[in-house]
Each structure stands twice: as C-alpha cells, then as structure tokens.
Amino acid sequence: MxxxxxxxxxxxxERVAQFAEQVERRIDGSLTEDEFRPFRLMNGLxxxxxxxxxxxxxxxxxxxxxxIRQLAYIADTWDKGYGHFTTRQNIQYNWPILRDVPKMLDxxxxxxxxxxxxxxxxxxxxTADHFAGAAADEIADPRxxxxxxxxxxxxxxxxxxxxRKFKIAITGxxxxxxxxxxxxxxxRMVRNAQGEAGYEVIVGGGLGRTPLVGKVIRxxxxxxxxxxYLEAIVATYNLMGRRDNKYKARIKITVLENGIEAFRDAVExxxxxxxxxFTGVDQALLAEIKSAFTEPDYVxxxxxxxxxxxKDPVFRSWVDTNVAKHKHAGYGIxxxxxxxxxxxxxxxxxxxxxxxxxxxxxxxxDDIRISHEQNVILPHVALADLPALHxxxxxxxxxxxxxxxxxxxIACPGMDYCALATARAIPVAQAIALRFDELKLEHDVGPLxxxxxxxxxxxxxxxxxxxxxxxxxxxxxxxxxxxxGGDGTETTVIGERAGPGFAYDEIVPAIERLVLAYLTxxxxxxxxxxxxxxxxxxxxxxxALYPAGEHxxxx
Amino acid sequence: xxxxxxxxxxxxxxxxxxxxxxxxxxxxxxxxxxxAELIEDEAIADVRMLTASKxxxxxVGIYLADAKAGPNGPEPVHFRxxxxxxxxxxxxxxxxxxx
Numbered sequence: 001m002x003x004x005x006x007x008x009x010x011x012x013x014e015r016v017a018q019f020a021e022q023v024e025r026r027i028d029g030s031l032t033e034d035e036f037r038p039f040r041l042m043n044g045l046x047x048x049x050x051x052x053x054x055x056x057x058x059x060x061x062x063x064x065x066x067x068i069r070q071l072a073y074i075a076d077t078w079d080k081g082y083g084h085f086t087t088r089q090n091i092q093y094n095w096p097i098l099r100d101v102p103k104m105l106d107x108x109x110x111x112x113x114x115x116x117x118x119x120x121x122x123x124x125x126x127t128a129d130h131f132a133g134a135a136a137d138e139i140a141d142p143r144x145x146x147x148x149x150x151x152x153x154x155x156x157x158x159x160x161x162x163x164r165k166f167k168i169a170i171t172g173x174x175x176x177x178x179x180x181x182x183x184x185x186x187x188r189m190v191r192n193a194q195g196e197a198g199y200e201v202i203v204g205g206g207l208g209r210t211p212l213v214g215k216v217i218r219x220x221x222x223x224x225x226x227x228x229y230l231e232a233i234v235a236t237y238n239l240m241g242r243r244d245n246k247y248k249a250r251i252k253i254t255v256l257e258n259g260i261e262a263f264r265d266a267v268e269x270x271x272x273x274x275x276x277x278f279t280g281v282d283q284a285l286l287a288e289i290k291s292a293f294t295e296p297d298y299v300x301x302x303x304x305x306x307x308x309x310x311k312d313p314v315f316r317s318w319v320d321t322n323v324a325k326h327k328h329a330g331y332g333i334x335x336x337x338x339x340x341x342x343x344x345x346x347x348x349x350x351x352x353x354x355x356x357x358x359x360x361x362x363x364x365x366d367d368i369r370i371s372h373e374q375n376v377i378l379p380h381v382a383l384a385d386l387p388a389l390h391x392x393x394x395x396x397x398x399x400x401x402x403x404x405x406x407x408x409x410i411a412c413p414g415m416d417y418c419a420l421a422t423a424r425a426i427p428v429a430q431a432i433a434l435r436f437d438e439l440k441l442e443h444d445v446g447p448l449x450x451x452x453x454x455x456x457x458x459x460x461x462x463x464x465x466x467x468x469x470x471x472x473x474x475x476x477x478x479x480x481x482x483x484x485g486g487d488g489t490e491t492t493v494i495g496e497r498a499g500p501g502f503a504y505d506e507i508v509p510a511i512e513r514l515v516l517a518y519l520t521x522x523x524x525x526x527x528x529x530x531x532x533x534x535x536x537x538x539x540x541x542x543x544a545l546y547p548a549g550e551h552x553x554x555x
Numbered sequence: 556x557x558x559x560x561x562x563x564x565x566x567x568x569x570x571x572x573x574x575x576x577x578x579x580x581x582x583x584x585x586x587x588x589x590x591a592e593l594i595e596d597e598a599i600a601d602v603r604m605l606t607a608s609k610x611x612x613x614x615v616g617i618y619l620a621d622a623k624a625g626p627n628g629p630e631p632v633h634f635r636x637x638x639x640x641x642x643x644x645x646x647x648x649x650x651x652x653x654x
Contacts, residue, residue: 027571029612047615049635050642050649051573080648095648097572344645415635416643424638426645476633 002292004112012109020102044115054093055118060128060146061089063368065357070111072353085346121162123153129171129178130371134379136325139189142172144290163241164249181205181214181492204255207458211494212252215260227282232271296365301384309387318401336376337400341437345411346374407433414454421454423471423478431508448529464488468495480507485533517544564591567617575639578607588640589628
C-alpha cells in the first residue's frame with residue numbers, strides 16, 4: 001500500500017482548504033453557481049436528483065483497513081450510513097450536505113484519499129485489475145505503475161481542460177479483468193519475443209452512446225517509456241480532439257475520425273519529443289513507489305480444517321463461486337459479494353465496511369480491493385482461514401455465493417439518484433436477483449453477467465454484459481432495451497441489440513424467458529450462456545424474448 | 556397555431572442540502588410539489604422564471620417541469636418528476652422519509 005509522502009499530504013490538504021473557502025464563498029453569495037460548479041466538480045461534488053453526491057477515488061481499487069474504516073466513519077458522520085461502490089472503483093456518498101463536504105474531504109485526507117479529478121474533463125481515477133498482486137496468471141503487479149499514473153495525472157497542468165473526460169485502466173495479466181478495451185487508454189502487460197515485459201497500449205475504447213472496442217496503438221511498449229508515451233497520447237488528443245460537440249469529444253471519436261494510423265503517427269511524433277524531456281525522474285519515482293507494494297508475508301497453515309469444512313454445502317458453494325486461484329499455494333483470492341439477493345448492487349453499510357476492515361486485518365494481510373463489478377476483494381487469504389472468514393461474513397449478509405452468477409449484477413445508480421439517468425436500474429437488478437433466487441436456478445444457470453445502465457452513458461457497462469439492459473425514456477415511460485452477447489474481457493465484444501424495448505414491469509419476465517430458453521439450448525451444463533449465444537447466434541434468443549404475438553407494442 | 560400549453564411548475568434544488576424545491580405563488584420555495592404554483596400560460600411562466608431566479612444564490616438549477624392540477628394541488632406528470640417528489644426506490648430516504 002502506497003502511503004502519502006509529505007508532498008502528497010500537503011497538496012491534498014491545500015486543495016481541501018481551497019475548496020472549504022470556495023464553499024463558504026458560494027454560501028455567502030460571492031460565487032454564483034456558474035462560478036462554483038467547476039470548483040465543486042474538480043473536487044468530485046455533483047448535484048444529483050435528490051441531493052449532492054460526493055465521488056471519492058479509490059485509486060486502482062486498493063484500500064486497507066484504515067481507509068475503509070474511515071469510509072465507514074464518513075458514511076456515519078456525514079451521510080446515511082452507507083456508500084455505493086461504482087464501476088470505476090470509486091465510492092459515492094449520496095446524501096452529503098454542502099457545508100459538510102470540506103470536512104469529509106479533510107477526513108479523507110487523514111487516510112491519504114481524495115476526490116480530486118473524479119469529475120470534469122480530466123484524467124480520472126486510474127483503475128486496475130482487482131486481483132492485482134494475487135492472480136496466478138499475472139506477469140507483474142500493475143499497482144505501482146497505476147500509482148505512478150495517479151501521481152503524474154493528478155493536477156497535471158497540461159491536462160486539466162481536455163476535450164472530455166479521460167479514463168485509463170491497467171492490468172498486469174493476460175486475462176483482462178479491468179475492461180481495458182473499453183477505456184480511453186487500456187494498458188495490458190505482455191511479454192515480447194525476448195521475454196521482456198512491457199505494455200500493449202490500447203486506445204479509443206469506450207462505451208456510452210458510441211460504443212467502440214479500443215484499438216492497439218502500440219503492441220509492445222517498453223516499461224520505461226510508459227509515462228512519456230501516455231503523455232504523448234493525451235497531448236495529441238488534447239490538440240486533435242473535438243471541442244465543438246460534446247458527443248464527439250472523446251478520444252474514441254478522435255481515433256475513429258482520423259484513423260488509427262494517422263493518430264498513431266501523430267502520437268509517435270509527439271512521443272519522440274516528450275521522451276527526450278523525461279530525464280529518468282519518473283523511473284526513480286517508480287522505484288520508490290514499488291518499495292511500498294511488497295508481497296504479503298505468506299504463512300503456511302494446515303488446511304485440514306478447510307478440507308473438512310468443505311463438506312458443508314453452503315461453505316463449499318461459496319468457495320466454488322467466490323474464491324479464485326491465488327499465485328501462492330495455500331492461499332485464495334476472496335470476492336465478498338455486495339449483491340445479496342434484493343440488495344442494491346455495490347452498496348455497503350458502515351457496519352459491513354467495518355467488518356471487512358476487521359477481517360482484512362485478521363485474515364487478509366490488510367489488503368482490500370474494490371472491483372469494477374462492484375464487489376469487495378480480499379486478495380490474500382490463507383485457505384485455512386476461509387471457514388472462519390465465511391462464518392464472520394455471514395453475520396453481515398456478506399457471504400452470498402454468487403460471484404459471476406446471474407445475481408452478481410452491475411447496476412449504475414440510475415434514476416434513483418442520477419440526474420442524467422433516463423430510467424431506474426437498481427430496482428431492475430434487485431428484481432432479477434430475487435426472481436432467480438426464488439427459482440433456485442442461479443447455480444444451474446452458471447456464469448452469466450448481467451449489466452444494467454440507466455442511460456446511454458453506460459456507467460453500468462451494459463454493452464459488455466452477456467445480457468445488457470439499457471433503461472430509456474420512451475414517450476415519458478421507462479423502457480428497457482436488451483443486448484445479448486457482450487463481453488468485457490480480453491476478447492471484448494459489444495453486445496447485439498435484441499429488438500424493441502420492454503416496459504418496467506415486462507423486463508424481468510423477459511430476462512427470465514431469455515435465461516430459461518438458454519437452459520434448453522445449451523448442449524451440456526458446461527456450455528455457458530455466452531458460449532450458447534456464440535454457437536447459435538441471436539435468433540433463438542430473440543425468439544425467446546419476443547414470443548409470437550406477445551409483443552405487439554414495439555417501442 | 557400553437558398547441559395547448561402544458562402546465563408547469565418551477566423547481567430546483569436547495570443550495571445547502573440539494574433537496575428538491577418548488578416555487579410557490581407567493582414567491583417562496585416549498586419542499587412539497589403540491590404547494591407549487593401551477594403555471595398555465597407560457598408568458599406567465601417566463602415572468603415567473605425571472606422572479607424565481609432572484610433566489611439563485613439559495614436555489615440551484617431552476618427549471619420548468621410539466622405538471623397537472625390535482626385534488627390537493629399540482630401533481631408531477633413525468634416519472635422523473637414523480638421520483639423527485641419522493642426519493643429513491645431502494646431505500647426510504649429523501650422526501651418519502653419525512654412523511
């Protein structure tokens with residue numbers, strides 16, 4: 001875990017002090033809303049449907065017990081006792097009042113956290129593989145580089161007024177758990193023919209109203225060139241990107257309109273200039289950061305009790321779905337589901353956060369991650385400790401065995417909170433999870449990712465859901481479009497739209513028809529929903545969604 | 556010939572806590588939709604928006620929202636405005652918690 005040095009601390013404190021003054025000047029009327037809005041957005045403060053919302057960055061999704069306890073304290077002191085974890089590894093507080101926000105930011109600074117650049121046309125929170133440093137398939141832990149990117153991008157004077165927001169994701173593993181191909185820049189660690197580790201650099205991916213899979217701009221970038229190359233990409237975009245039309249301002253449009261070849265040429269020309277200006281200070285800094293990300297002191301424990309505990313079907317089921325393979329023998333990566341059936345995806349109460357903090361200290365080498373799939377990860381847990389961990393998680397309804405299953409749904413806040421939303425997302429997710437729990441089919445259905453967005457901006461990643469649901473406003477009524485076959489991994493595919501949308505009270509039965517049909521289509525129980533779709537194409541799924549004569553009210 | 560004007564209320568969010576508020580016929584801001592002034596004429600709406608804007612240091616994001624007359628006062632028309640009168644659907648938070 002990287003700890004703020006004096007420079008980081010002084011910088012964040014100064015920003016908090018500035019914002020405290022800006023809030024006071026807004027309240028006393030010396031700043032108009034038009035003047036104040038850019039200041040509050042620079043500090044992660046939005047005005048939503050019912051209240052303000054403070055979005056706090058969790059850099060590369062990494063927390064420890066002190067940080068998550070402070071997030072719980074903030075939730076209890078200045079919000080309603082819970083927080084919402086998002087698809088960009090942020091936490092959002094839905095009910096702060098304006099006057100309290102500087103106090104919340106001060107409390108964050110106490111544990112080395114901030115809300116800077118969680119909004120606005122800047123480089124946003126850098127996201128990473130939530131299994132970083134633990135995954136068995138990893139080339140290297142991407143977090144030191146992610147921290148370097150955080151420091152480089154925070155308050156970078158050239159990149160405070162980009163044409164549009166800018167999102168970077170990084171993974172150190174070939175299996176992409178960070179959706180790198182749907183980011184403005186995606187970085188995947190790879191090895192070249194000589195066996196050296198470097199980055200595949202992907203540019204111009206993104207979801208939203210124009211969903212595009214990112215394109216490879218460099219198939220192998222040496223590690224030492226990373227920052228000058230990133231700077232060359234963002235600088236090129238800063239000049240070439242469109243500022244005349246908000247909907248054409250993201251880098252994906254810049255790449256599309258100019259072609260990847262012309263864009264690459266411009267980046268390479270810029271890179272040759274920028275690289276000369278980097279004197280190696282970035283590498284010295286990286287070496288310092290790396291020393292903060294040490295391997296856990298693994299302990300060897302007798303796993304007999306773990307083997308015995310697996311005779312309990314509830315524990316066994318949880319291990320099968322929620323514990324992933326760790327690189328170190330005798331350890332596992334534990335996903336704590338924030339998707340108990342009927343609960344709001346990604347929400348955690350302060351009591352849950354405190355329990356997670358205690359368990360991370362006791363069993364998890366004090367390491368905690370937030371996944372883009374809105375769950376919490378304890379990346380390093382000895383298998384021998386799993387029975388005790390599982391029992392403790394049950395006390396706060398955190399032991400749901402559903403990771404990667406139909407009720408492990410991503411949902412954006414939707415029109416329950418968000419001022420941009422066109423329909424609700426949360427209650428649809430709740431209803432689908434409850435329905436399949438009632439049918440007792442969840443484990444039989446197997447791996448299936450449902451992702452729900454409450455508007456075209458696609459915070460819920462619906463385009464890359466095996467089943468995607470997009471909530472829209474059709475003539476003053478909520479209407480839900482279904483896409484099928486999306487994939488957010490290293491084989492990223494944008495899902496295919498199935499047809500006309502469904503009304504609010506029709507969408508859950510429609511998903512049920514779709515999934516029940518898959519159970520009849522699959523060749524054997526090992527064939528997943530996505531594999532069935534890839535084998536059969538969309539037609540049989542459409543037939544299940546739109547049985548003849550039952551959907552005349554096409555929207 | 557213009558179509559019939561859809562009646563409106565003036566709404567926004569309170570600066571300090573962000574809560575949804577409505578402009579009343581006696582130039583106050585109420586937390587309750589039913590206390591809003593129902594404006595049935597476009598020219599009057601323009602004037603009332605100007606009047607409401609005097610409070611833009613206390614109220615943020617002032618706009619006109621479609622509404623209709625109801626037995627207890629104006630009622631929202633669009634579902635977004637219905638949600639704004641009560642709060643989110645996943646918890647009893649916001650205005651619905653106060654009733």
